[in-house]
Amino acid sequence: MDGGVHPLIASAASGRACVARSSRRGLVAVIAIAAAGAAWSCSPAGAGPQPSTGSTPLVATSSLPLATTQIRLAPLTPRDPARIPPDEARAVVALGETDATEPDHAHGHTFGGKVLEYPLLTGDAAVFQEQWLAARRAAPRLDTVEEAAALGYVRAAVPAPGVGTHWVKWSLVSEPFDPAAPAILLIDEAHEPPRLVGYAYWLQSPDEPEGFAGSNDHWHQHTGICVVNGWVDREVAGGRERCAGTYLPGSDLWMLHAWPVERMPNPLGKFADVHPTLCPSRFGTPDVAQCPTG
Secondary structure (H helix, E strand, O other): OOOOEOOOOOOOOOOOOEEEOEOOOOOOOEEEOOOOOOOOOOOOOOOOOOOOOOOOOOEEEOOOOOOOOEEEOOOOOOOOOOOOOHHHHHHHHHHHOOOOOOOOOOOOOOOOOOOOOOOOOHHHHHHHHHHHHHHHHHHHHHOOHHHHHHOOOEEOOOOEOOOEEEEEOHHHOOOOOOOOOOOEEEEEOOOOOOEEEEEEEEEEOOOOOOOOOOOOOOOEOOOOEEEEOOEEEEOOOOOHHHOOOEEEOOOOEEEEEEOOOOOOOOOOOOOOOOOHHHOOOOOOOOHHHOOOOO
16 A cells, blocks of 8 residues: 555566556556566565466456557456455445545655654644554554454555555555554565564545644655555556556545654654665666655
8 A cells, every 4th residue: 555656567578577666656566677687576475376477467458549558457366356355355446436536746755864853742742652652552463464464454566665565454544543553564575574664554535634643744645546456556547447446546545654663763754755774775776676766
């Protein structure tokens, strides 16, 4: 399940190397890079069964005037129907069965320096402290990919610079805000073993959620998300007819990144879009694989 990324480039000349990048229009994306010598793997360990090497990718066709008439299915295709539990699969479908539209002002993740946090009034400060403590206390039981999977979270994207990998529990997206039960866990899979680094609260609501007490939690939206078998295949997909799975327009979905894990405090702020520790070096890293600036 963390505004702004580039839309997925569905087919690339080399089809060999892929990276994920956050930008201003989506949650995650896989961008093929032919010239880069190093890239994120499109089928990392723990991602689930993959189509056999050399097999023809599954596609859905469309008569729409697109740059390509093929709609690429996710790396984790319906060939593995047991990838997510039935109740979580139904939760994904239910999220798309609304009259939501694309949001007017979806925005992306940026690596733009420290986020200002304003002092809270006495009442809000007390409530916030209780909420933040609850978020921190939940972290130890969500710390590993094994613990995440046991609780129903499923890997939903390739790693993205500044945020790690999104592990989503889809049934929590429609639930009320609970600081101890984020719908998305942000996992650092570049670390061995992979470890929890933060949360992304993702809620279905017609309006921006109340969330944490005070005015420091600024929620954002993603647009046109195509979900296939629990995997975020693309963003800015362009409509239901162009999605081979469940299409989430996005106007009723709100997201907030938070960094309550005690061993990984974010120097940019509790609710910064990205964590600088998760940003790759700018030296020798292709632009599309760097943390977005702006």
